[in-house]
Amino acid sequence: MKDWDDMRIFLSVARAESLSGAAKVLRVDPATVSRRIARLEAEADAVLFVKSPQGYVPTEAGARLIAHAEAAERAMEAAREDLQGRAEGLTGTIRLGAPDGCATYLLPVVTARIVRANPGLDIQVVALPRVFNLSRREADMAIGVSRPTAGRLRIQKIADYTLSLAASHDYLRDCPPIRTRADLREHPIVGYIPDMIFDSELDYLAEAGLSHVDFASNSVPVQIAWLRAGAGVGVIHDFALPDAPGLDRVLPEDFRLTRAFWLIRHADDARVARLNRFAEALTEEMRAEIAERARA
Missing domain, CATH: 3.40.190.10 (Periplasmic binding protein-like II)
Incomplete structure (x- = not known):
């Protein structure tokens, strides 16, 4: 397990629950993903996934490795941000999940303002009429219409x-x-x-x-x-x-x-400064936009 790239591939398979899904996210072919997982299993001397009708499911060893892989992922993210420095503004890609009403009528205006202030930032908005699974990293954060009551989450009321x-x-x-x-x-x-x-x-x-x-x-x-x-x-x-x-x-x-909008994040992401700064900007801009439209 000397190669971070192998761990990144492992996390992608765990989140996508398939080789093809991970390959699509990573932009490589499924055969490459399969070879890298096999190499990782050989190094760990453990089976990390079992194939089921629902897809690739982590074994007990795989489930334990997920926590370490996610910790490494957060450390890499923190190192990248520290090297780039805050002076450059927010950079990279952030994926935001939201109900389609919010995604259609609020987020285009709100995120456009955030990107104008942070030209190095790329924002992906996934508009789906359902709850997002942050544990599977379907999004970096999500906006919900009710406060979750379970899971290792960081929750903040937006407005x-x-x-x-x-x-x-x-x-x-x-x-x-x-x-x-x-x-x-x-x-x-x-x-x-x-x-x-x-x-x-x-x-x-x-x-x-x-x-x-x-x-x-x-x-x-x-x-x-x-x-x-x-x-x-x-x-x-x-x-x-x-x-x-x-x-x-x-x-x-x-x-x-x-009703209320809630910003929902994975609890471990509280230590990622870039996501904290984006969450702060998103909350501020959404509150301002909702208030402005209420006066219209």
Whole structure:
């Protein structure tokens, strides 16, 4: 185990749970990954992975090695940053996972400002309607809509945000008036696919007393596109309204939800100064952007 590159390949296989997945991340061919893992196992005199229907699963020895490999990874990252120095600003690549509503309507503006201040920084935003697995390094950090209660994580509240009922101006002009929540039952409803709601914080319609969804998608931009097309009434993030012309709030005095965004990181990353600095900038910029859009 003299070669850090072998350890890097080992970590990639453990996280991707496949040779091909690791090869794609590392930009090498799977045969190379297989040879390097075999060499590492020979040096360690231990089997590090077993192949299962779910993919490559670390053995007990492999699981023990993961902790040491991740410690080496953090040390290499800290050394790189120390050599480059803080004066250059943030550099390298940071991958950020986020729900698609946040990723579509907040992060493009926020991350563009951060990169303008740090030209050497590359940001990757992975927008998926699900919870990210930071242990598998699907992302360097993630934004969530609820606070995790398990796992070795570092969690920080970013900011509260609000959501409202909305529909297109044309729809509201041509359809029966909505004066109370009870009137909503006479209108087509836009919302999430019920069995694809990955977090209870996203079950907005239940709080409006609604259970049936006429136009359902697991994508926030799709839901907003339906609302703008006059499909019906749905719940929209207030911070998305400036990017959705033609939509009006419905029952603004009676219905308003408050949720929060949380920044979620692996606990061990607290010692990586570069990620700490990015997390600080991201939190500051997101708070400012949400506040600015609330005033729009």
